[in-house]
Amino acid sequence: MTVNISNLTITTPVATSPTNPVALELSGAEALARYPNVVTALADGSVQFSAPTKGASSKSTHRIRCEWKEPNYWLLASAAEHINMQEMTLTKVNSAQKVVISQLHVKDDDSPPVKVFWSKGNITLGFRETFNQATPVNTTLLKGVPLGAKFTVTLRVLASGALTVTASCNGKAASSGSLHMDSSWRSSLLNFHGGVYNQVDYTDATAADDGSICIVSALSLSHE
Numbered sequence: 001m002t003v004n005i006s007n008l009t010i011t012t013p014v015a016t017s018p019t020n021p022v023a024l025e026l027s028g029a030e031a032l033a034r035y036p037n038v039v040t041a042l043a044d045g046s047v048q049f050s051a052p053t054k055g056a057s058s059k060s061t062h063r064i065r066c067e068w069k070e071p072n073y074w075l076l077a078s079a080a081e082h083i084n085m086q087e088m089t090l091t092k093v094n095s096a097q098k099v100v101i102s103q104l105h106v107k108d109d110d111s112p113p114v115k116v117f118w119s120k121g122n123i124t125l126g127f128r129e130t131f132n133q134a135t136p137v138n139t140t141l142l143k144g145v146p147l148g149a150k151f152t153v154t155l156r157v158l159a160s161g162a163l164t165v166t167a168s169c170n171g172k173a174a175s176s177g178s179l180h181m182d183s184s185w186r187s188s189l190l191n192f193h194g195g196v197y198n199q200v201d202y203t204d205a206t207a208a209d210d211g212s213i214c215i216v217s218a219l220s221l222s223h224e
Contacts, residue, residue: 001218002045005032008068012038013055023056028068038066042215049195052211053094054202064211065100065197070221073107073189076181079223082157084192087218089150090118092211096200097121099212102153103197104163106131107189113181116153116165117199121146123153123167125176131184142167142174150217155192161185192221 005028014035016024031039032047040048051066058065074082086102093099097120104114111133115126122143126136145151151169161181167174196212 003047003216003219004028005039005047005068005216005219007071009071010039011058011065011067011069013051013057013064013066014038015056021056023058023065027071044217046215046217048091048213048215050211050213051099051196051198052208053198053200054206054208054210057202062201063198064202065195067193067195067197068216068219069105069193070191073191074223075189076157076161076186077159080159081222081224082190082192083154083220083222084194085152085154085218085220086194086216087150087152088194089215089217090147090196090212091215092213093118093147094198094200094212095207095210096198098199100197100199101194101214102155103193104155104157105191105193106185107191109188111136113185113190114155114163114165116141116155116167118145119199123151123169123174125165127163127176127179129180129182131188139176141165141176142169142172144172145169152218157181157190194219 008028010031049066055064102116105112123141163179165176
């Protein structure tokens with residue numbers, strides 16, 4: 001399957017300009033054309049995302065990402081069902097052995113309802129039931145997902161706020177069960193993210209070759 005990121009927004013580990021160190025955001029088509037060493041179209045139709053631990057970050061963090069995100073935000077009530085399915089392979093991971101691979105994000109806020117992590121060979125999940133909940137509820141979703149193994153993560157959100165996260169790898173599958181985003185999320189503008197987002201802060205001592213790389217081999221987004 002050819003992965004089409006042309007109309008998605010890509011947050012890169014590249015600085016916006018020589019005088020603006022904030023991470024550059026641009027369309028998938030532009031990212032593939034201008035920064036093929038960061039966002040790479042592979043011969044089989046998949047796309048590789050590379051996030052060094054040391055690079056350009058957003059204003060609020062010292063953590064580097066190479067992520068796709070939907071260019072438009074949406075409300076829970078805007079569709080009966082919102083689904084993000086991403087099939088991917090982590091080929092390299094940072095020294096902390098932890099990276100965000102999928103998110104249900106919220107506009108202008110650092111506390112999204114859902115973050116899915118690859119952490120030391122396991123798929124884990126952080127969930128916030130309430131808007132701006134200080135600490136997410138963290139659970140291990142699927143154990144035994146080694147580097148180099150292809151796996152799938154699916155986020156399914158209903159207009160009611162009911163939410164399910166599922167993951168599968170090497171014939172094993174797991175589900176979060178039914179989670180529920182409460183009514184405090186009703187007016188929030190949301191969107192899906194995916195790729196690699198390092199969960200380690202860079203410092204002057206960070207090795208130049210430290211970082212994370214993933215290959216996205218299938219991606220579907222729907223709001224129906």
